[in-house]
Amino acid sequence: MNTPSAGGGDEPPPLLGSWTMLYALVIGALVVTLVLLLWLTWAFT
Amino acid sequence: MRVLDWTVMLATLAGFVAYGVWRSRGTHDLAGYWVAGRQMPWPMVALSVMATQASAVTFLATPGQGYVGGLSFVQFYFGLPIAMVVLCMTLVPLYQRLRITTAYEFLEKRFDGKTRSLTAALFLLQRGLAAGITLYAPALVLSVILGWDLRLTCVFMGLLSIVYTVMGGSRAVGHTQALQFSIIMGTMAVAFVWVVRTLPTGVGLGDALWVAGNAGKLNAVDLHFDPKSRFNLWAGLLGGFFLQLSYFGTDQSQVGRILTARSTGESRMALLFNGLFKVPMQFFILLLGVLVFSYHQFVPAPVFFNPIEVARARNGAHAAQWRAGEAAHLAAAAAQTEALRARLAARHAGDAAAEQAAAARQSDATAARAAARAQAVEALKATDPSANTNDTNYVFLSFVLTALPAGIVGLVLAAIFAASMNSTSSELNALASTTINDVVRRIPGAPTGEAALLHWSRAATLFWALFAVLFAETAGGMGSLVEAVNILGSLFYGTILGIFLTGFMLARVGGSAVFLAAIVAEVAVVVCWKQDRVGWLWFNLIGCVLTMGLAGLFAAMVPRWRNRAT
Numbered sequence: 001m002n003t004p005s006a007g008g009g010d011e012p013p014p015l016l017g018s019w020t021m022l023y024a025l026v027i028g029a030l031v032v033t034l035v036l037l038l039w040l041t042w043a044f045t
Numbered sequence: 046m047r048v049l050d051w052t053v054m055l056a057t058l059a060g061f062v063a064y065g066v067w068r069s070r071g072t073h074d075l076a077g078y079w080v081a082g083r084q085m086p087w088p089m090v091a092l093s094v095m096a097t098q099a100s101a102v103t104f105l106a107t108p109g110q111g112y113v114g115g116l117s118f119v120q121f122y123f124g125l126p127i128a129m130v131v132l133c134m135t136l137v138p139l140y141q142r143l144r145i146t147t148a149y150e151f152l153e154k155r156f157d158g159k160t161r162s163l164t165a166a167l168f169l170l171q172r173g174l175a176a177g178i179t180l181y182a183p184a185l186v187l188s189v190i191l192g193w194d195l196r197l198t199c200v201f202m203g204l205l206s207i208v209y210t211v212m213g214g215s216r217a218v219g220h221t222q223a224l225q226f227s228i229i230m231g232t233m234a235v236a237f238v239w240v241v242r243t244l245p246t247g248v249g250l251g252d253a254l255w256v257a258g259n260a261g262k263l264n265a266v267d268l269h270f271d272p273k274s275r276f277n278l279w280a281g282l283l284g285g286f287f288l289q290l291s292y293f294g295t296d297q298s299q300v301g302r303i304l305t306a307r308s309t310g311e312s313r314m315a316l317l318f319n320g321l322f323k324v325p326m327q328f329f330i331l332l333l334g335v336l337v338f339s340y341h342q343f344v345p346a347p348v349f350f351n352p353i354e355v356a357r358a359r360n361g362a363h364a365a366q367w368r369a370g371e372a373a374h375l376a377a378a379a380a381q382t383e384a385l386r387a388r389l390a391a392r393h394a395g396d397a398a399a400e401q402a403a404a405a406r407q408s409d410a411t412a413a414r415a416a417a418r419a420q421a422v423e424a425l426k427a428t429d430p431s432a433n434t435n436d437t438n439y440v441f442l443s444f445v446l447t448a449l450p451a452g453i454v455g456l457v458l459a460a461i462f463a464a465s466m467n468s469t470s471s472e473l474n475a476l477a478s479t480t481i482n483d484v485v486r487r488i489p490g491a492p493t494g495e496a497a498l499l500h501w502s503r504a505a506t507l508f509w510a511l512f513a514v515l516f517a518e519t520a521g522g523m524g525s526l527v528e529a530v531n532i533l534g535s536l537f538y539g540t541i542l543g544i545f546l547t548g549f550m551l552a553r554v555g556g557s558a559v560f561l562a563a564i565v566a567e568v569a570v571v572v573c574w575k576q577d578r579v580g581w582l583w584f585n586l587i588g589c590v591l592t593m594g595l596a597g598l599f600a601a602m603v604p605r606w607r608n609r610a611t
Contacts, residue, residue, distance in 0.1 A: 044258025
């Protein structure tokens with residue numbers, strides 16, 4: 001069975017131009033969320 | 046409940062059912078019934094995906110978890126965004142390219158019929174039971190808080206989603222979920238604003254957070270690695286990643302949603318939307334519970350939130366002990382509020398000495414309050430040794446009924462019923478499509494025509510709905526409701542994910558190798574659960590790694606168990 005390429009399908013995403021950029025946005029948002037929650041934990045506890 | 050609340054709740058629910066029935070029209074073929082004709086735009090799919098995961102338990106028990114345990118539960122979702130990205134890069138394009146209807150079809154193409162059947166059976170077992178819990182869990186809480194009959198509440202909740210799910214299948218489910226989830230989110234936002242508004246005069250959001258932080262409720266991230274700990278950063282990132290990867294990539298109730306999208310790109314957009322907004326959504330629902338905690342530092346909370354247990358204790362053989370605990374709790378709460386107000390005033394005035402003195406008084410009063418509650422809980426247990434002493438799931442509704450205005454209460458209750466409809470309808474549609482596509486169609490002599498299969502699909506949906514309602518009627522004593530659902534999933538998800546990842550990543554492994562590996566791994570996971578040595582989030586990792594490792598080992602040891610197509 002062939003596996004698809006990591007970049008994925010043929011169609012571009014409706015924003016940011018490439019799927020790689022969108023994936024980076026989601027992971028980046030997770031990192032920012034983690035940092036904010038760490039700050040919240042540290043600042044209020 | 047007031048007349049306005051009843052009116053708002055019943056009108057909203059009737060509107061949801063009517064919308065679902067209206068959306069059922071035009072479902073005349075199997076593709077429409079199973080995957081909405083693969084015609085849904087990504088924003089609808091995204092809402093449908095989020096609605097499927099967010100059951101009524103999410104909106105009942107999660108604020109309660111925030112009240113009792115603070116924000117730590119948010120860590121459970123940390124692996125989700127990473128899982129969404131991995132799925133977008135791997136299984137989503139594969140599923141869309143193969144034009145499959147259920148996830149388990151892929152396994153027959155890659156391995157053999159028995160591996161497809163085993164995985165479909167694991168799914169039907171796990172999801173069939175989970176559908177019962179999805180109905181039972183909120184029905185239990187609602188029946189206790191509202192004084193309704195539990196059995197009738199289960200039936201009522203089941204009936205709400207049965208009509209349009211049986212008639213319209215995936216298309217009706219997807220459209221109704223998108224509408225319901227938007228309204229649920231709006232309602233939770235209103236509830237959030239109202240919690241802040243109900244804080245006493247002179248106490249702002251910053252003060253409420255400071256109060257919660259002092260009580261250790263803003264503990265969103267725990268960096269310590271402890272395999273027995275349920276919620277920490279590492280369990281969330283690793284265990285949570287495998288759980289979410291399995292849930293969204295191999296559980297038909299989610300795969301069925303993802304496959305309704307028009308294309309690979311639209312499926313991806315739906316998952317990435319979920320990856321972006323799921324963690325913040327859970328954070329705000331938990332924060333709602335944390336703010337209810339802060340509210341009850343100024344406005345006395347009941348000593349125990351489950352009114353049925355309270356009524357038993359008040360009228361039982363240990364009523365005197367209960368009343369003493371209740372009175373002591375009220376007195377300690379008043380002392381605590383007085384000390385807290387003094388502490389806040391000193392803090393605002395910059396008077397460190399006065400703040401320190403007030404903090405000491407507050408600490409004493411908090412300890413007295415905890416002791417009084419413990420005394421009351423002892424009275425509960427003495428009255429009825431089988432009494433459920435965990436009242437976490439009753440915290441939020443208790444607050445809603447006592448602190449929110451008429452109309453909003455009805456809306457919140459409608460939102461909770463709608464959340465139950467959301468997850469139940471997806472589950473029923475997935476159970477029916479798997480039953481027909483992966484079981485019935487494979488039986489020699491089974492019906493093959495489109496009309497007959499559509500008829501059988503509707504019958505299967507009805508069967509699973511009745512199964513869920515009957516299971517809900519007989520369920521009981523499941524402890525924390527959120528955990529019951531997730532532990533049940535974690536017992537199976539790791540193994541199922543291991544089968545899929547083996548198919549995707551280990552090209553040399555054949556059907557018999559992965560079949561045997563999956564059985565051994567599942568037994569090992571059940572043994573881990575029984576021995577209670579590791580937190581349940583780790584079951585997902587253990588099941589997945591064992592399945593993949595053993596499948597690779599078996600294929601290496603037995604040449605005829607290797608994939609001959611490679």
